Amino acid sequence: MKRHLFLFSIQVIGQHNSTYENPLDIPLALSGTFAEIRSSHFHAGIDIKTKGKQGLPVKAVSNGRVSRIRIATSGYGKAIYIDHPDFKTSVYAHLKKFSPKIEKYIKAAQYEKESYTVQKFPRKDALLVEAGEVIGYSGNTGGSFGPHLHFEIRDSKNQHPLNPLLFDFKVEDNLRPQLQRLFLYEEGSNDVVIKTKNASLERVNDSLYKTPLLFASGRIGVGIQMFDRQDLSYNKNGIYSMVVNVNGKPTFKYKFDKIDFNDSKYINLIIDYKNFKENRYRIQKLFRPKTAKFSFMDNALEPGFFNLEEGKSYQVLIEVSDFSGNTSYVETYVVGQKQKTKIEGLEKQINPELDYLFEFHPNEIYIPKNTFFNPIQLEIQTHSDGIKIGPDIHPFKGAFELSFKTELKDSLKMKKSFIALKEKDNLTYLPTENKNGKLTVKSKKFGDFVIASDLTPPSIKSVNFRNDQWLSGFKFLRGKN
Numbered sequence: 125m126k127r128h129l130f131l132f133s134i135q136v137i138g139q140h141n142s143t144y145e146n147p148l149d150i151p152l153a154l155s156g157t158f159a160e161i162r163s164s165h166f167h168a169g170i171d172i173k174t175k176g177k178q179g180l181p182v183k184a185v186s187n188g189r190v191s192r193i194r195i196a197t198s199g200y201g202k203a204i205y206i207d208h209p210d211f212k213t214s215v216y217a218h219l220k221k222f223s224p225k226i227e228k229y230i231k232a233a234q235y236e237k238e239s240y241t242v243q244k245f246p247r248k249d250a251l252l253v254e255a256g257e258v259i260g261y262s263g264n265t266g267g268s269f270g271p272h273l274h275f276e277i278r279d280s281k282n283q284h285p286l287n288p289l290l291f292d293f294k295v296e297d298n299l300r301p302q303l304q305r306l307f308l309y310e311e312g313s314n315d316v317v318i319k320t321k322n323a324s325l326e327r328v329n330d331s332l333y334k335t336p337l338l339f340a341s342g343r344i345g346v347g348i349q350m351f352d353r354q355d356l357s358y359n360k361n362g363i364y365s366m367v368v369n370v371n372g373k374p375t376f377k378y379k380f381d382k383i384d385f386n387d388s389k390y391i392n393l394i395i396d397y398k399n400f401k402e403n404r405y406r407i408q409k410l411f412r413p414k415t416a417k418f419s420f421m422d423n424a425l426e427p428g429f430f431n432l433e434e435g436k437s438y439q440v441l442i443e444v445s446d447f448s449g450n451t452s453y454v455e456t457y458v459v460g461q462k463q464k465t466k467i468e469g470l471e472k473q474i475n476p477e478l479d480y481l482f483e484f485h486p487n488e489i490y491i492p493k494n495t496f497f498n499p500i501q502l503e504i505q506t507h508s509d510g511i512k513i514g515p516d517i518h519p520f521k522g523a524f525e526l527s528f529k530t531e532l533k534d535s536l537k538m539k540k541s542f543i544a545l546k547e548k549d550n551l552t553y554l555p556t557e558n559k560n561g562k563l564t565v566k567s568k569k570f571g572d573f574v575i576a577s578d579l580t581p582p583s584i585k586s587v588n589f590r591n592d593q594w595l596s597g598f599k600f601l602r603g604k605n
């Protein structure tokens with residue numbers, strides 16, 4: 125960066141991008157990019173490869189003071205947070221160990237607390253560091269799968285993660301994002317989208333992909349399966365920005381300069397979750413779900429759906445870029461078709477704004493409002509050992525409750541009973557509340573729920589279920605409360 129140009133504004137405002145030093149002694153190769161979609165969150169930083177080993181010196185990227193040190197067995201493992209004078213906080217996670225000066229400080233805290241896991245917020249001048257000073261050594265602690273350095277830059281005042289690449293860290297990247305599949309979605313009521321087409325992408329040249337002519341109807345949005353690579357790493361990383369243009373006009377865009385930890389609450393709404401559950405790959409939606417509030421999207425903009433008139437043709441051009449500005453394009457033509465009306469059975473539709481209690485004596489399923497983001501279709505099936513509820517393809521916002529009443533005469537056995545989730549022949553025990561033979565669990569997952577016991581044989585046949593009965597006439601109360 126041409127620092128001399130910005131020197132004045134750095135001193136006055138202290139907000140402009142400073143020149144930070146590389147936290148490692150090796151060129152930066154990434155195994156994870158900022159805001160890429162993980163199973164439960166948007167990635168808050170970048171994952172820097174450490175040549176497959178631990179123990180590389182990790183250095184402070186700029187002058188500052190250590191504001192937080194944390195040792196945990198999960199998550200960030202051993203982590204250091206440094207506050208810098210430009211009101212940014214840098215974060216270094218999964219470390220193997222700290223520098224002697226930080227190690228000494230945190231050892232004292234561990235002895236005092238008599239615990240390995242500890243978190244300290246050092247006093248203002250207790251641990252000052254200089255740019256380039258070794259603060260620790262890279263490792264694989266906490267929730268890390270293989271040695272790497274997880275590195276973040278945050279806005280110190282609200283802890284919002286910023287894209288570290290905005291701070292001039294050099295990552296060699298001359299490769300364009302790779303696009304794999306394109307999907308069209310028809311907009312339904314509420315947030316319901318119906319996948320209409322899975323179009324194969326044909327690579328025309330280095331940067332352009334095309335599809336066969338597509339037909340759809342109503343208001344549609346697009347989704348795309350894609351990844352990005354950098355020169356020095358073979359990992360499939362997330363992309364930086366995208367724009368959808370319809371007939372030459374942008375209808376939707378976002379880019380990952382900054383996220384909010386709150387965004388992760390809606391992570392399953394930015395992908396085609398049903399497809400992910402069924403096929404294990406992520407299609408990123410290029411339209412805004414109504415029930416999600418993403419800080420990186422301009423919520424004032426159109427949600428990204430566009431209207432197809434019968435018989436007209438629409439040019440859709442999608443631009444997908446990485447941080448270095450390498451861009452890939454999809455150009456496709458969609459022809460509007462006559463709209464088909466399709467009405468689905470509504471009797472087991474769950475509206476997320478209402479509470480539902482399904483009673484089939486003596487057992488109950490309680491689905492409070494806000495269990496789901498969107499209306500869903502529910503299927504319930506009873507069998508000799510329990511209840512099957514599904515399909516498990518909808519993102520949960522909250523938990524639902526399931527109660528079984530056991531009629532075990534043997535009180536010891538009753539005490540040792542649990543509700544478990546059965547997958548193939550495996551039982552996963554769920555934390556079960558056991559009150560007078562009424563077993564209750566809260567779950568954010570659908571599946572096959574059965575009663576199991578710590579004491580194995582004989583098999584428990586004491587639940588009031590009939591075999592393979594579809595519950596069509598079950599009783600439910602709508603709008604309880």
Ligand SMILES: [Zn+2]
Binds near residue numbers: 156169170273275
């Ligand atoms: Zn990471």
